[in-house]
Amino acid sequence: xxxxxxxxxxxxxxxxxxxxxxxxxxxxxxxxxxxxxxxxxxxxxxxxxxxxxxxxxxxxxxxxxxxxxxxxxxxxxxxxxxxxxxxxxxxxxxxxxxxxxxxxxxxxxxxxxxxxxxxxxxxxxxxxxxxxxxxxxx
Numbered sequence: 001x002x003x004x005x006x007x008x009x010x011x012x013x014x015x016x017x018x019x020x021x022x023x024x025x026x027x028x029x030x031x032x033x034x035x036x037x038x039x040x041x042x043x044x045x046x047x048x049x050x051x052x053x054x055x056x057x058x059x060x061x062x063x064x065x066x067x068x069x070x071x072x073x074x075x076x077x078x079x080x081x082x083x084x085x086x087x088x089x090x091x092x093x094x095x096x097x098x099x100x101x102x103x104x105x106x107x108x109x110x111x112x113x114x115x116x117x118x119x120x121x122x123x124x125x126x127x128x129x130x131x132x133x134x135x136x137x138x
Contacts, residue, residue: 009049011109014089018107021045022091031092031106035079038091043081046089053089056082058118062096080116088112 009017022031025038039055046053060078080090093108099115112118 009051014051015107015109017045017049018042018089018091018109022107030095032095035090035092035095039079039081042089042091046081052084054082056080056088056118058116060096061115061117078116082112082118086112088116090116 021042022038025041026034031038043053043055057077057079060076062074062076076096078090080088080093082088087110088108090104090108093104094106096104098104098113
């Protein structure tokens with residue numbers, strides 16, 4: 001049933017669902033510092049619509065951003081939603097700029113941009129690299 005529901009939700013319907021939810025949470029406020037407050041409950045809304053997802057925590061490298069949030073040289077902590085096919089939903093993407101300097105859309109749905117780094121995946125990569133240098137025990 002879930003997979004069937006997921007197929008019937010078009011990309012434009014998904015965008016409208018996410019945008020309306022985002023706008024309701026933000027209530028006219030700018031999206032800066034609201035990534036967790038929007039993304040966490042949105043994961044449940046998506047599940048209720050039959051869309052498997054996971055909350056992602058990581059960093060966005062955006063030295064071009066005009067964000068007041070604390071950062072390390074243009075690297076911002078951020079939350080977004082990951083989908084099973086590897087694409088993401090970032091309901092507060094507009095707080096960041098692309099490397100070319102253009103503003104991200106209010107809601108971004110698509111492949112994970114190369115300047116988004118998932119903390120979980122980064123940790124797995126680090127672990128693989130560390131284990132590659134340890135000789136086998138047996």
